[in-house]
Amino acid sequence: MLAVAFTANISGMSTPIASPPNAVAISFLQKSGHTIAFLDWMLVAVPLAVGMTLFTWLVLWRFFAPTTHGLRLAHFNERLTGRSWFVVIGFAITVLLWMTDLWHGLPPAVVALLLVVVLTTTGIIDHEDLARLEWSILILISGGISLGTGMQLTGLDQAVAQWLPATGESGFWLLVVLVMATLVVGTFMSNTAAANLFLPIGLSSAAIFDAQGGLYPIQVAISIALAASMSMALPISTPPNALAYASGEVASRDLARVAFAIGALTVPAIVLGSGWVLRFWGLPK
16 A cells, blocks of 8 residues: 555656646746756656655565565456547557657647547546546645745745845755755645745745856756655645555554655755756756
């Protein structure tokens, strides 16, 4: 149960549409006049996600060593119907369009909307399916974006950013503080709400540092989004955690001790890894 929940959180770092904090980061970057391509995000996030997944496997193996041998999993032979193949093809085309946004120029949101239109007009998704969507999560995302927009429009984000030291040497440590703050706050509230809280502050700080070469908007936005995905020490931190806890197989202390062990590696991996990967691939910062 922990493996599924934590891997779902970690894999949420991989693409701009894999988790709500990523989508929120893209939104704030666009409002700030910066863009990052779908594949460029993956070049930064996928190596981190793979490394954190392997580390998580080691931690889980250490804390919860298997006590059984010869585990046998049930195998079901299900044949795909025509409707199933239609969904598979639609999904494959959508992923292809997401990964080639630099060629055709369609934003990820438009590509996702195209799939929604196709699935609803063909009747594969009907009004009952729409009613079962997690509207509370969608409202949380939109409410958080509104909060961040309010901080930007009122100048609150810039006011907070001006309290921070604005020197090239302290840019690295400011990024450490932003990542740690997102990781800690996202543990005790929704990680999406934490991303909405710190992204405006981080981007305003990056605007101050950018001229001095100490901090860059894209690196800040990606780092905060990735840290939000790694905030997973409590059942309320992420939806996968809540589902695992609701199963009754996982206790809060199990989530906490594994997440704290993973979090010890999260901050240096994100702060050092994001900047190094951006420089390695020559991506915009």
